[in-house]
Amino acid sequence: MSEKIWLSSPHMGGGEQKYIKEAFDTNWVAPLGPNVNEFENTLQTYLKGNSYVAALSSGTAAIHLALVQLGVSGGDEVLCQSFTFSASANPILYQGATPVFIDSELETWNMCPELLENAILNRLKNGKKPKAIIVVHLYGMPYNVTKIHELSLKYEIPIIEDSAEALGSEFGGEKCGAFGDFSILSFNGNKIITTSGGGALITKSKVKKEEAIFFATQAKDKAPHYEHSKIGYNYRMSNIIAGIGRGQLEVLDDRVLARRSNFKFYKKEIKNKKFTFLDEPEGSFTNRWLTCILTPSFEIREKVRLSLENENIESRPLWKPMHLQPLFKKYLNFTNGTSQKLFEVGLCLPSGSNITEKELYRIVGVLNRF
Numbered sequence: 327m328s329e330k331i332w333l334s335s336p337h338m339g340g341g342e343q344k345y346i347k348e349a350f351d352t353n354w355v356a357p358l359g360p361n362v363n364e365f366e367n368t369l370q371t372y373l374k375g376n377s378y379v380a381a382l383s384s385g386t387a388a389i390h391l392a393l394v395q396l397g398v399s400g401g402d403e404v405l406c407q408s409f410t411f412s413a414s415a416n417p418i419l420y421q422g423a424t425p426v427f428i429d430s431e432l433e434t435w436n437m438c439p440e441l442l443e444n445a446i447l448n449r450l451k452n453g454k455k456p457k458a459i460i461v462v463h464l465y466g467m468p469y470n471v472t473k474i475h476e477l478s479l480k481y482e483i484p485i486i487e488d489s490a491e492a493l494g495s496e497f498g499g500e501k502c503g504a505f506g507d508f509s510i511l512s513f514n515g516n517k518i519i520t521t522s523g524g525g526a527l528i529t530k531s532k533v534k535k536e537e538a539i540f541f542a543t544q545a546k547d548k549a550p551h552y553e554h555s556k557i558g559y560n561y562r563m564s565n566i567i568a569g570i571g572r573g574q575l576e577v578l579d580d581r582v583l584a585r586r587s588n589f590k591f592y593k594k595e596i597k598n599k600k601f602t603f604l605d606e607p608e609g610s611f612t613n614r615w616l617t618c619i620l621t622p623s624f625e626i627r628e629k630v631r632l633s634l635e636n637e638n639i640e641s642r643p644l645w646k647p648m649h650l651q652p653l654f655k656k657y658l659n660f661t662n663g664t665s666q667k668l669f670e671v672g673l674c675l676p677s678g679s680n681i682t683e684k685e686l687y688r689i690v691g692v693l694n695r696f
């Protein structure tokens with residue numbers, strides 16, 4: 327059996343162990359310390375703009391805290407992109423709030439601005455002003471920032487920008503992760519860089535960042551003893567994990583280049599023109615976290631996936647939209663069929679930044695048999 331090719335596996339840069347060793351040597355083996363501060367500062371500089379970063383235990387925790395900080399609670403409605411990973415939507419339920427799902431546009435595969443406006447108008451007519459919009463740069467492709475943020479301003483509904491898959495992507499020359507009222511990143515094992523597990527919440531002020539850290543460290547009020555007047559969470563990133571993050575940030579630009587060059591390779595070497603790709607719209611720069619192809623039909627998608635599996639190559643269907651998930655299908659949704667179609671015919675190809683050219687040839691070899 328040929329060696330397994332993974333969809334997207336961790337890729338260490340070399341500097342990580344130095345920072346972890348420093349943490350051990352100085353006994354900063356705690357959920358705070360110099361690695362956490364440096365990791366946050368480096369990310370802030372990287373994102374530019376008005377970004378204040380709080381390092382957390384996961385991207386999911388970051389979305390949850392964004393909802394907490396926006397005051398989302400029981401009975402509130404939150405608009406959420408349907409075409410995404412369930413972690414974008416689950417925190418809405420943690421807060422006892424109600425998701426309303428919005429389908430995608432073909433240009434970016436992300437939230438369709440027209441459907442978003444329809445949904446807002448519909449909810450306003452029903453006397454339910456949505457508390458937030460959760461919008462995603464899926465697979466690293468920026469959503470239509472101009473149009474979505476215009477609607478957010480027009481109707482005064484804040485945006486939670488889910489950049490879990492989009493660190494290194496840009497829209498209009500600015501980094502994804504710097505656009506939302508709150509933005510989130512993920513450093514889970516399969517993301518563009520990883521700390522083995524981790525995330526970040528990005529806010530627009532120092533006060534909001536401090537509030538995020540307050541909630542992430544059990545919401546301790548100022549007192550010599552432990553005093554609590556709010557619900558707290560144990561969501562802070564540890565100083566060990568942040569050491570991995572510091573090493574990973576040193577190689578982030580290389581990782582983006584490697585993923586983009588995977589995409590270019592696939593686009594050039596896959597000869598069957600019935601397999602298509604999503605191109606970058608004008609003004610967008612994607613990290614190409616995962617290269618996705620669209621096939622002519624569900625049946626062909628499955629044939630391709632199983633042929634790859636036979637050759638010990640991992641691939642994965644595109645995300646199944648939330649409005650089709652057993653957990654979420656009872657909630658209101660505004661759909662146009664786009665995400666369902668993408669789910670049926672789309673496939674993510676191995677896209678790790680550590681994939682070799684030989685492996686890429688093995689993969690296209692299978693695809694070119696179709």
Ligand SMILES: *Cc1c(COP(=O)(O)O)cnc(C)c1O
Pocket residue numbers: 383384385386387410411413414462488490491511512513514524525
């Ligand atoms: C990975 C991911 C998350 C969650 O991040 P974790 O760090 O795994 O909790 C959220 N949204 C999207 C779109 C993701 O891909």
